Amino acid sequence: MRDAWNAFFDRGMTLAPTSVGPLSGMRFAAKDIFELRGYVAGAGSPEWRSTHEPAANDAEAVERLLRSGAELTGTTHTDELMYSLNGENYHYGTPLNPKAPRHIPGGSSSGSAVAVAAGEVDFALGSDTGGSIRIPASYCGIYGFRPTHGAVPDTGMVPLAPSFDTVGWLARDAATLRRVGDALLPAPAEAPSGFRRLLAAEDAFAAADPACAAAARAVLKQVEAVSGPAAAVTVSEEGLERWMNCFRLLQGSEIWRTHGAWVERVKPRFGPGVAERFAWARTIRPEETESELELRERIRQRMAALLGEDGILVMPTAPAGPPPRNTVGPELEKRRKATLQMCCAAGLAGLPQLTMPLVEWNGLPAGVSFLAGPGQDARLLAWAESISRSLALVSVATT
Numbered sequence: 001m002r003d004a005w006n007a008f009f010d011r012g013m014t015l016a017p018t019s020v021g022p023l024s025g026m027r028f029a030a031k032d033i034f035e036l037r038g039y040v041a042g043a044g045s046p047e048w049r050s051t052h053e054p055a056a057n058d059a060e061a062v063e064r065l066l067r068s069g070a071e072l073t074g075t076t077h078t079d080e081l082m083y084s085l086n087g088e089n090y091h092y093g094t095p096l097n098p099k100a101p102r103h104i105p106g107g108s109s110s111g112s113a114v115a116v117a118a119g120e121v122d123f124a125l126g127s128d129t130g131g132s133i134r135i136p137a138s139y140c141g142i143y144g145f146r147p148t149h150g151a152v153p154d155t156g157m158v159p160l161a162p163s164f165d166t167v168g169w170l171a172r173d174a175a176t177l178r179r180v181g182d183a184l185l186p187a188p189a190e191a192p193s194g195f196r197r198l199l200a201a202e203d204a205f206a207a208a209d210p211a212c213a214a215a216a217r218a219v220l221k222q223v224e225a226v227s228g229p230a231a232a233v234t235v236s237e238e239g240l241e242r243w244m245n246c247f248r249l250l251q252g253s254e255i256w257r258t259h260g261a262w263v264e265r266v267k268p269r270f271g272p273g274v275a276e277r278f279a280w281a282r283t284i285r286p287e288e289t290e291s292e293l294e295l296r297e298r299i300r301q302r303m304a305a306l307l308g309e310d311g312i313l314v315m316p317t318a319p320a321g322p323p324p325r326n327t328v329g330p331e332l333e334k335r336r337k338a339t340l341q342m343c344c345a346a347g348l349a350g351l352p353q354l355t356m357p358l359v360e361w362n363g364l365p366a367g368v369s370f371l372a373g374p375g376q377d378a379r380l381l382a383w384a385e386s387i388s389r390s391l392a393l394v395s396v397a398t399t
Contacts, residue, residue, distance in 0.1 A: 090271020
């Protein structure tokens with residue numbers, strides 16, 4: 001089948017539903033990191049595919065969706081070994097962003113985001129370690145959800161940095177996002193209710209492009225009209241750049257522990273950016289991460305106390321809209337670090353984060369994010385579905 005968007009790695013890899021359920025009649029795609037029986041998940045790398053055996057079973061997340069009545073209609077492209085936020089793959093090309101064709105789709109769940117944005121599927125599975133659901137959702141103008149770390153089993157998913165990895169998903173509307181969550185997440189002990197405390201992440205707003213931040217604040221005003229006034233809070237006492245560096249060191253260290261032996265044995269031909277990041281990860285010494293692990297624990301305690309069970313935090317998803325395709329060198333690395341500053345809080349604290357396509361920045365999509373306390377996934381999804389009916393797109397231009 002023709003794939004005008006280059007979203008799919010293997011569109012012929014299909015699986016029928018195994019039962020009738022709440023997702024019956026819906027089609028989904030899965031990032032090419034989820035194991036499927038008799039199939040090799042390639043993780044965006046030809047060498048990974050050629051050095052691994054076909055899977056004996058389907059990934060747990062895929063099984064849950066099939067049991068809920070959904071049909072798998074293909075596997076989607078990803079950045080190499082998921083170690084990028086751009087969506088540009090040296091070996092397989094860049095999926096075409098339907099909302100901004102001259103700009104990157106974001107990664108590493110690039111193909112999944114593009115397949116959803118293009119209307120090729122109803123929803124798609126991806127993964128989020130450092131922003132790989134949230135950023136492509138923001139850049140492609142769709143909804144994306146990263147759950148509490150460990151809330152959805154990652155059994156049968158190629159890992160990147162296990163203490164940060166989550167199974168995530170994308171959709172074009174909040175109702176579908178919530179329905180997929182019902183299939184993947186544990187059933188809540190009681191019916192989800194709303195949030196009593198609305199919080200505005202002032203340091204995250206300050207870190208975004210001023211016009212993008214202003215548009216996100218206009219969205220916040222809409223939320224306040226429904227939920228009451230927001231309290232201004234500073235998320236990071238140490239500074240978001242310090243948190244970002246903590247995340248990068250811990251993630252890089254885990255990535256090398258997870259994949260270093262394979263990299264040294266196979267010597268894969270990584271593309272630009274990914275090659276440099278793996279080379280850097282190799283140099284991280286264990287003693288460098290000791291203080292970072294202590295900081296991560298303090299961050300988890302702070303964020304859990306800040307949000308509790310009834311707090312919801314609002315912030316821009318990304319610093320701005322998607323960069324142009326083929327951006328290279330220092331400018332792209334600068335943008336990557338700025339983006340990680342926006343994403344690192346949920347990763348370090350293991351929190352659920354949901355991004356909505358509510359901002360248009362210079363004609364480009366940009367998301368607004370909502371974070372909740374650990375384990376508040378069902379509540380966040382239900383709240384987002386309800387409030388999305390009251391929110392309108394905010395458009396800004398800087399030229």
